[in-house]
Amino acid sequence: MLRIAVIGAGRIGHVHAKTIAAHPQAELTLVCDPIGTAAEDLAALHGARACKEAEEVFADPEVDAVVVGSPTPLHIPHLLAAAKAGKAVLCEKPIALDMKDVEAARAELDAVTTPVMFGFNRRFDPSFAAVRAAVADGRIGELEQLTIISRDPAAPPVEYIKVSGGIFRDMTIHDFDMARFFLGDIVEVHAVGQNLDEGIKAAGDFDAAVVTLKAASGAVATIINNRHCASGYDQRLEASGRDGALFAENIRATTVRLSNAEVTDAQEPYLDFFLERYADAYRLELSAFIEAVEAGTTPPTSIDDAIKALRLAEAATASAKSGQPVLLD
Numbered sequence: 001m002l003r004i005a006v007i008g009a010g011r012i013g014h015v016h017a018k019t020i021a022a023h024p025q026a027e028l029t030l031v032c033d034p035i036g037t038a039a040e041d042l043a044a045l046h047g048a049r050a051c052k053e054a055e056e057v058f059a060d061p062e063v064d065a066v067v068v069g070s071p072t073p074l075h076i077p078h079l080l081a082a083a084k085a086g087k088a089v090l091c092e093k094p095i096a097l098d099m100k101d102v103e104a105a106r107a108e109l110d111a112v113t114t115p116v117m118f119g120f121n122r123r124f125d126p127s128f129a130a131v132r133a134a135v136a137d138g139r140i141g142e143l144e145q146l147t148i149i150s151r152d153p154a155a156p157p158v159e160y161i162k163v164s165g166g167i168f169r170d171m172t173i174h175d176f177d178m179a180r181f182f183l184g185d186i187v188e189v190h191a192v193g194q195n196l197d198e199g200i201k202a203a204g205d206f207d208a209a210v211v212t213l214k215a216a217s218g219a220v221a222t223i224i225n226n227r228h229c230a231s232g233y234d235q236r237l238e239a240s241g242r243d244g245a246l247f248a249e250n251i252r253a254t255t256v257r258l259s260n261a262e263v264t265d266a267q268e269p270y271l272d273f274f275l276e277r278y279a280d281a282y283r284l285e286l287s288a289f290i291e292a293v294e295a296g297t298t299p300p301t302s303i304d305d306a307i308k309a310l311r312l313a314e315a316a317t318a319s320a321k322s323g324q325p326v327l328l329d
């Protein structure tokens with residue numbers, strides 16, 4: 001039984017706390033959040049203890065592992081403090097808002113010896129993972145093109161956008177990791193940002209984007225993002241190979257279809273939002289983390305994966321601003 005603490009009792013903290021509490025090999029021991037009664041409220045939902053200071057988590061002998069779900073600028077400090085205290089860490093994405101912060105902590109990050117995994121939960125989505133496994137099994141021959149579509153149902157408040165690090169660090173980061181998951185190292189990034197939302201434009205960000213990534217293998221990934229989508233949380237993936245193609249479609253609560261005088265084959269909305277759509281992925285991500293910690297094996301996503309995804313986000317940001325492709329080493 002892995003005794004786990006959650007740092008940050010916000011949106012993702014609630015997802016992780018619920019997932020841990022329901023997991024047969026995990027116990028939610030402690031929830032930490034300095035603001036108001038956030039920690040107490042979340043801890044009470046699952047019969048855990050609560051605290052306000054992260055230092056209390058790191059010093060607690062009844063905590064084996066820590067899930068870092070605090071705001072992004074705190075990820076590196078919380079990850080390092082937890083690891084130095086001997087705790088295993090499952091840290092949310094992105095690792096930081098700026099590569100400068102990664103570089104400043106590089107020596108300490110390199111020296112971490114406890115298991116650290118990053119929250120690229122979409123790798124664990126059963127449909128995306130099945131596409132990846134089928135590609136690896138050679139079912140479509142050599143992979144030539146990967147297309148990832150990820151559109152949110154509605155844009156977050158502009159106040160969130162202002163501190164998010166921009167669409168590529170905040171949203172596309174999942175898709176950069178997914179592209180690396182399928183294609184390995186990326187050598188070229190070309191991004192086009194869109195400004196169709198005046199509020200988001202005034203905040204200095206793009207509300208939608210299309211990114212092309214060329215892999216060292218020559219294969220190309222196309223990522224299509226939008227902060228809003230009238231038809232809901234649109235999460236699809238297509239892998240096209242020399243001998244065939246694989247498609248992961250949107251997921252609905254049921255398979256019921258309606259036909260009448262106005263519509264034929266109308267279906268329920270897509271599962272909405274990340275909490276519901278990726279519930280299985282968060283559960284399987286946690287299982288992979290627990291398995292690695294207990295078996296003493298390397299977790300499936302690493303600090304290196306987090307840094308490489310952030311590097312792609314920074315390259316995409318530069319490309320979208322300059323209009324030029326960015327070449328990577």
Ligand SMILES: NC(=O)c1ccc[n+]([C@@H]2O[C@H](COP(=O)([O-])OP(=O)(O)OC[C@H]3O[C@@H](n4cnc5c(N)ncnc54)[C@H](O)[C@@H]3O)[C@@H](O)[C@H]2O)c1
Nearest residue numbers: 008009010011012013032033035069070071072092093094
């Ligand atoms: N993997 C995913 O699907 C996913 C989804 C959402 C968010 N995230 C990531 O999770 C992180 C948090 O995002 P969110 O949407 O939950 O934000 P949020 O604002 O809802 O929650 C963050 C929480 O951290 C708390 N906090 C602030 N300072 C703290 C401190 N010093 N110690 C402990 N807690 C502190 C805040 O009070 C808040 O409750 C971000 O890095 C985000 O990118 C990942």
